[in-house]
Amino acid sequence: MASTTVITQTIAKICLMIDMLYSIDLLLIGGNRPGGGFIGGVLCAAGIGLIYVAYGLDDIKKIWNPDWHMWFGYGLLFASITAWSPLSAGHKYFRSAFDFIPVEIGGMHLFELELVSSMFFDLGVYFVVVGGLLFIATKLGTDKGPEGEHE
Amino acid sequence: MDPFNAIVIAVFLPFILAWTLPVLYSVFKQRIGWISALIAFTCFVLNAQVIPYTMAGTPVKGSFNWLPAAGLSLDFYGDGMAVLLALIVSGVGVIIMSYSNGYMSTKEDLPRYYQWLLLFMGAMLGIAYTDNTIQMFIFWELTSITSFMLIGYWRERPESVYGATKAFLITAGGGLLMFAGFLMLRVVTGTYGISEVAQSSELLSTLHGSPLYVAVLVLIFLGAASKSAQGPFYIWLPNAMEAPTPVSAFLHSATMVKAGVYLVARMHPILSGTPEWLIFVSGTGMITMVMAGFMAFRQTDIKAILAYSTISQLAYLMTMYGYSTAEHPGLGFAAATFHLLNHSTFKATLFLVAGIVAHEATTRDIRKLGGLRKEMPKTFIVAVIAAASMAGVPPLNGFLSKEMFYETSLEIGELVSETYGGPWAFVFPAVAVAGGVFTLMYSIKLVDGIFLGHRTHDHDVPHHVHDAPWVMLAPAVFLVGLIIFFGLYPKFPIEVLIWPAYSGLVPDAEHLHVALWHGVTTPLLMTIATFAIGIVLYKFYDSIAAWQNSFNAKLPWISVNYWYDAIVNNAKPIAHKFAAITQPGPIGVYVKMTLLFMIFLIFWPVYKFSIGLGIGVGDLLPAGINYNAQPYEIVLYSLMILAALGAALLPRYLPAVISLSELGFLVSLLYIYLKAPDLAMTQVCVETLSTIIFILVLMKIPQKFKEPMPAGKVMVNLLISGVVSFGVLAVMLNANMGVLAPFETFNYYFMEKALAMTGGLNVVNVIVVDFRGYDTIGEISVLSLAALGVYSLILSRAKKVKGGKE
Numbered sequence: 001m002a003s004t005t006v007i008t009q010t011i012a013k014i015c016l017m018i019d020m021l022y023s024i025d026l027l028l029i030g031g032n033r034p035g036g037g038f039i040g041g042v043l044c045a046a047g048i049g050l051i052y053v054a055y056g057l058d059d060i061k062k063i064w065n066p067d068w069h070m071w072f073g074y075g076l077l078f079a080s081i082t083a084w085s086p087l088s089a090g091h092k093y094f095r096s097a098f099d100f101i102p103v104e105i106g107g108m109h110l111f112e113l114e115l116v117s118s119m120f121f122d123l124g125v126y127f128v129v130v131g132g133l134l135f136i137a138t139k140l141g142t143d144k145g146p147e148g149e150h151e
Numbered sequence: 152m153d154p155f156n157a158i159v160i161a162v163f164l165p166f167i168l169a170w171t172l173p174v175l176y177s178v179f180k181q182r183i184g185w186i187s188a189l190i191a192f193t194c195f196v197l198n199a200q201v202i203p204y205t206m207a208g209t210p211v212k213g214s215f216n217w218l219p220a221a222g223l224s225l226d227f228y229g230d231g232m233a234v235l236l237a238l239i240v241s242g243v244g245v246i247i248m249s250y251s252n253g254y255m256s257t258k259e260d261l262p263r264y265y266q267w268l269l270l271f272m273g274a275m276l277g278i279a280y281t282d283n284t285i286q287m288f289i290f291w292e293l294t295s296i297t298s299f300m301l302i303g304y305w306r307e308r309p310e311s312v313y314g315a316t317k318a319f320l321i322t323a324g325g326g327l328l329m330f331a332g333f334l335m336l337r338v339v340t341g342t343y344g345i346s347e348v349a350q351s352s353e354l355l356s357t358l359h360g361s362p363l364y365v366a367v368l369v370l371i372f373l374g375a376a377s378k379s380a381q382g383p384f385y386i387w388l389p390n391a392m393e394a395p396t397p398v399s400a401f402l403h404s405a406t407m408v409k410a411g412v413y414l415v416a417r418m419h420p421i422l423s424g425t426p427e428w429l430i431f432v433s434g435t436g437m438i439t440m441v442m443a444g445f446m447a448f449r450q451t452d453i454k455a456i457l458a459y460s461t462i463s464q465l466a467y468l469m470t471m472y473g474y475s476t477a478e479h480p481g482l483g484f485a486a487a488t489f490h491l492l493n494h495s496t497f498k499a500t501l502f503l504v505a506g507i508v509a510h511e512a513t514t515r516d517i518r519k520l521g522g523l524r525k526e527m528p529k530t531f532i533v534a535v536i537a538a539a540s541m542a543g544v545p546p547l548n549g550f551l552s553k554e555m556f557y558e559t560s561l562e563i564g565e566l567v568s569e570t571y572g573g574p575w576a577f578v579f580p581a582v583a584v585a586g587g588v589f590t591l592m593y594s595i596k597l598v599d600g601i602f603l604g605h606r607t608h609d610h611d612v613p614h615h616v617h618d619a620p621w622v623m624l625a626p627a628v629f630l631v632g633l634i635i636f637f638g639l640y641p642k643f644p645i646e647v648l649i650w651p652a653y654s655g656l657v658p659d660a661e662h663l664h665v666a667l668w669h670g671v672t673t674p675l676l677m678t679i680a681t682f683a684i685g686i687v688l689y690k691f692y693d694s695i696a697a698w699q700n701s702f703n704a705k706l707p708w709i710s711v712n713y714w715y716d717a718i719v720n721n722a723k724p725i726a727h728k729f730a731a732i733t734q735p736g737p738i739g740v741y742v743k744m745t746l747l748f749m750i751f752l753i754f755w756p757v758y759k760f761s762i763g764l765g766i767g768v769g770d771l772l773p774a775g776i777n778y779n780a781q782p783y784e785i786v787l788y789s790l791m792i793l794a795a796l797g798a799a800l801l802p803r804y805l806p807a808v809i810s811l812s813e814l815g816f817l818v819s820l821l822y823i824y825l826k827a828p829d830l831a832m833t834q835v836c837v838e839t840l841s842t843i844i845f846i847l848v849l850m851k852i853p854q855k856f857k858e859p860m861p862a863g864k865v866m867v868n869l870l871i872s873g874v875v876s877f878g879v880l881a882v883m884l885n886a887n888m889g890v891l892a893p894f895e896t897f898n899y900y901f902m903e904k905a906l907a908m909t910g911g912l913n914v915v916n917v918i919v920v921d922f923r924g925y926d927t928i929g930e931i932s933v934l935s936l937a938a939l940g941v942y943s944l945i946l947s948r949a950k951k952v953k954g955g956k957e
Contacts, residue, residue: 026832031911034828036919042836049843069942072935079928094924098910116910118920121927125920128931132938133840139942141847 004054012054019047027126031114037122041129048130049137057141068138071131079124082117096121154201155213158229158280161197161237165190165273172269173262184252187265191244191272198237198276205231205651212282212346228282228346231651235488236279236413238648239495240406244272246499246626247401253622254397254506264304268401271297275406278413284333284343287414288326291378294407295323301402302394314390317715321377321387329374329414335367336421349420349656359425368422371414372431379411381469382435383711385443385462392454396509399454400502404461405495412468412491416484419472420656424480429567433473437582440466444589448692449699453505453515453601456593457498460541463590464494470583471556474563476570481657482563486555489641489649489665493540493548496633500537501597503627504530507619508601512612517600519609524602526616531602533627540634542594542685543587543678546667548637548644550678555665557583557674584681591685596692641665743868746875753878771881784824791817804849812842829915 023044030036052060086095098116102109168190176183204211210230217225229237248268255264274297277290296319303315337343339361340354348354358364375381380388391403402408415432422428440463447459468491474483507530509515512523524531540549557580564579606612618624637644645665654660669675688695707713757771780788794817797810819834860868901914901922911917919927 030913030916030920031909032913034832034913034915036829036913036916038919039829039833039836042833042840046836046840046843049840053843053846069938072931072938076931076935079931083924083928096909096921096924100910114910118909118911118917118924121924122916122920125927125931128934132934135938136941137840137844137847139945140844141850 004056009054012050016047016051019043019050023047027122028119030122031116031119037125038129041126042133044126044130045133045137048134052137052141057138061138068131068135072128072135073131075124075127075129075131077124078127079121082121082124152197152200154204154211154229155227157197157200158211158227159213161194161241162227162273162276162280164194164197165269165276169266169269169273172266176262181252181257181261183261183265184248184255187269188245188248188252190269191241191248194272194276195238195241195245198234198241201229201234201237202647202651205229205234205655206647208651208654210346210655214282223285223343224283225286226282226344227280229280230346230655231648231653232413232416232488232656233279235492235648235652236409237276239409239492240272240275240279243401243405243495243499244268246503246630247397250400250503250506250623250626251395251397253620254510255395264301264395267297267300267304268398271301271402271407275410278410282345282347284336284345287345288330288333291329291374291410291414292323292326294410295319295326295378298322298391298402298407301398302391304395304398305393308393310390311393314387314393316719318387318391320719321384325374325377325384327374328370328377332367332370332374335363335370339363339367345417345421355421358421364422364425365427368425368427368431371418371422372435375411375414375418376435376469377411378414379408379465379469380462381411381439381466385439386711386715388462389450389455389458392452392458396454396502396506399457400499400506404457404498404502408461408465409468409491409495412465412472412487415469415472416488416652416656419475419481419484420658423472423475424477425475428475429473429563431473432475433470433563436466436469436471436473437579437586438466439463440470440586441582441589444586444593446699447589447593448596449696449703451517453508453517453520453597454502456517456597457501457505460501460590460593461498463586464490464498464541467556467586468494471559474559476563476566479562479566481653481660482566483556483559484657485649485653485660485663486552486559488652489555489645490552492644492648493552493634493637496630496637497537497540497547497549500533500627500630500634501541503623503630504534504537507623507627510623511619512616514609514611516611517596519607519611520601521604522602522606523616527602527618529618529624530627533624533631534602535598536631536634537627538594538598540638542591543681546638547634548641549634551638551641551665551667553587554669554674554678557587557677558672561673580677584677584684587678587681588685588688591681592689592692595685595689638667641667743871746871750871750874750878753882771885773884776884787817787821787824791821804852805846808842808845808849812838812845815841829913 023040025040026035026043027037027040028035030040083094086097087093096116096118098114098118101113101115103111103113172183172187175186179186201211210228212226212228214224214226217223248265251264251268255261271294274290274293278287278294281287281290299315299319302318303311305311333343336348336358339358340348342348342354348358358367361367377384380386388403388408392399394403443459443462443466447456447463450456450459468487471483471487471490475481505515507527508520508523511527512520514520536547540547543550543553560579560583561576564576567579568574568576619627642665645663650660650663653663703710791814794810794814798807798814801807801810815834815838819831819838822828822831822834898914901918905911905914905917909917909921911921
């Protein structure tokens with residue numbers, strides 16, 4: 001793996017923190033402001049991909065080597081279950097629901113928590129995107145082609 | 152239990168529980184064989200619940216809504232015939248799954264094995280109880296698929312793969328013909344229901360008077376014949392013997408091959424009673440019976456002999472179900488049904504014996520075996536009784552049904568010669584006796600070759616051979632018990648199983664009287680003749696086999712296998728040639744084809760509608776375009792043009808790729824100016840990620856210069872991309888100016904409804920996850936598939952590189 005500078009590595013580390021937080025934020029606020037599962041997932045994948053590039057795929061794999069294909073498998077499963085679940089309550093396929101839950105502490109009204117069922121579907125999308133993109137990226141990165149073997 | 156519930160649970164229980172086996176395996180390990188046997192036994196008990204109803208002559212019926220929009224429902228119908236098949240399937244299932252505990256090594260992939268066995272059993276029970284042709288077709292093809300998986304169980308062996316593919320191509324192909332027949336039946340009768348047609352004399356007379364009658368009969372019969380290995384379709388069954396022996400015993404002797412015969416029995420009230428039925432069903436049966444019995448001689452593998460014997464025995468059944476005239480539609484029905492039951496008992500036993508011999512003596516080659524009677528006395532006795540039943544020796548059950556076969560052959564011969572004249576009164580019984588003689592001869596050969604004579608001192612056979620362990624012997628002994636019991640007390644199976652099946656499907660069924668001793672009758676004389684001829688001819692068994700071998704060597708094209716191989720082997724090169732034309736390889740060609748087609752799609756309507764209007768190319772762009780641009784826009788556009796030029800012209804890969812992503816980032820900047828933050832954000836992220844992936848790939852590619860392109864190619868590429876760019880520009884401008892958009896946009900709908908219906912303010916995301924959720928779930932599936940596709944592409948490339956080096 002090509003070696004990178006300490007500067008790249010340090011920046012990538014800091015970026016990853018911000019990136020992950022922002023990615024989760026994007027996933028959660030998706031319903032009301034620009035964001036959503038897809039963009040959140042892409043951002044997460046980009047952040048982790050950056051780490052892969054900065055530190056080298058093989059070194060990262062020694063510490064942390066998740067099965068990305070399981071991620072998109074479970075994501076797909078989760079999204080499908082979300083889509084099917086309204087049937088159990090007698091609704092149609094893909095029917096969504098939402099509710100606002102007031103959050104109070106000691107009788108003082110703080111804010112309203114919005115619960116949206118399609119959020120879970122978005123979570124499935126998020127995992128599919130993260131898993132799918134990083135699966136491709138890691139497989140491409142570890143590919144030992146003919147040139148790779150000559151090195 | 153309510154009999155209808157019993158039927159439905161029996162059909163679906165194996166399907167549901169099969170998926171739990173991998174989980175159960177982690178707890179129970181190799182004992183899951185007993186668990187599957189228990190599941191099969193549960194199905195057996197559930198099936199037995201229906202017997203009182205069929206004996207009373209009241210079939211169990213019911214249905215569920217399935218696809219009401221298509222007029223389809225799940226119909227179940229439990230009459231005598233259905234219960235008979237279901238009991239055979241689940242009963243033999245119990246026996247096979249118990250026996251497998253001894254046969255299958257604990258190192259095998261047991262969950263996969265038992266899973267497919269259970270799925271197969273469920274599919275067969277589905278065939279037995281279905282009352283709907285569409286449903287029949289689905290279960291029918293399910294048995295083809297499960298059979299494919301089971302024949303190919305040892306998937307690293309090329310013979311298994313060959314056998315599995317052959318069986319699948321032939322039986323599933325036959326199933327498609329059958330499906331065509333079902334659709335024609337629907338066209339004529341207007342229903343998918345089976346019993347509905349069978350019980351309506353009006354529909355039956357419509358069908359028999361219809362010009363499509365022969366087509367329906369032939370197509371459905373072709374499906375049945377391919378499944379039951381009749382006629383030229385027999386070739387898959389010998390190769391299917393590559394399956395583990397319990398599978399062969401279960402699928403390829405006792406149950407799956409019976410599906411074709413069962414279909415003929417099920418269609419009997421609908422299609423029988425015509426000369427065509429007699430010709431196709433009995434004719435095919437008689438030819439197959441004699442040919443397969445004869446061809447068994449040159450086989451040296453025990454299982455191959457049994458395979459040919461199965462083909463021949465199934466042909467007995469076909470022949471008897473075919474015995475039918477307008478006055479006596481169900482002449483051979485009872486005999487055939489009884490023989491169907493008996494065949495399951497003795498043939499399953501013989502397969503179990505074959506498995507025991509192969510397991511203990513490590514070979515199935517009859518030339519290497521011999522003289523095992525002293526070392527395997529219990530197996531020897533079991534094999535002798537089962538073979539004797541197959542050969543028709545009294546007082547075993549095979550004798551009874553063969554007597555009935557001879558009797559009905561005499562009757563049909565007389566009836567046919569009364570109507571049409573000719574030598575038919577002689578031909579039918581003669582063919583039947585010929586089939587019986589061959590059966591007797593290979594039955595003797597089986598016992599003789601394995602157990603009698605002297606031990607050959609072949610190095611494949613161990614010095615000392617043990618008798619079978621009880622796990623493998625007990626199921627065979629149980630079946631032998633049934634063989635003797637049915638032979639001595641035929642009243643029991645006749646009253647409980649055969650009579651309900653017979654009277655349920657043949658309208659004016661005559662009372663059955665089956666007994667061991669009828670006095671000296673013509674069928675008895677025929678049996679005696681069969682034994683006499685068979686024993687005399689047995690002396691020439693080996694010379695007949697040798698003659699067959701030399702005949703086959705001289706005329707290879709006479710075998711059906713020769714033609715099958717010719718077709719299948721030639722299909723591959725033809726497919727390769729076709730692929731070489733349509734998919735030549737370099738991506739550039741595909742891109743060019745796509746772009747050319749895009750040009751066609753853009754400009755063809757313009758050309759088509761502008762004829763006679765005098766519209767020139769210049770008129771394609773709408774008039775009154777606003778060329779005023781803000782200074783920042785001009786800067787942005789110039790940068791974008793520069794980046795695009797860089798991507799196209801820079802001579803090295805890395806700068807070109809960086810240039811390309813620069814273009815992407817500039818586009819996202821444009822999105823921000825156009826107040827589309829969602830798009831801009833997505834664009835930035837996707838661009839970052841694709842750049843990372845590009846760089847990952849580029850690391851593997853030598854950093855040399857791009858190869859220079861010939862000038863002609865550059866010109867062609869420029870022309871194509873220029874026309875496409877102009878076309879897209881024209882479309883976009885026109886769309887923007889409202890020329891090509893006569894429809895009102897419906898974004899107001901989403902704007903209005905989004906908050907009220909979904910509680911979300913971000914309309915873009917609400918559309919993605921809510922309004923257009925169907926699209927999204929499709930997209931994420933595609934994304935997952937694409938990821939897997941990329942992976943398999945990399946794998947195949949890595950393999951090629953490896954293979955090339957070796």
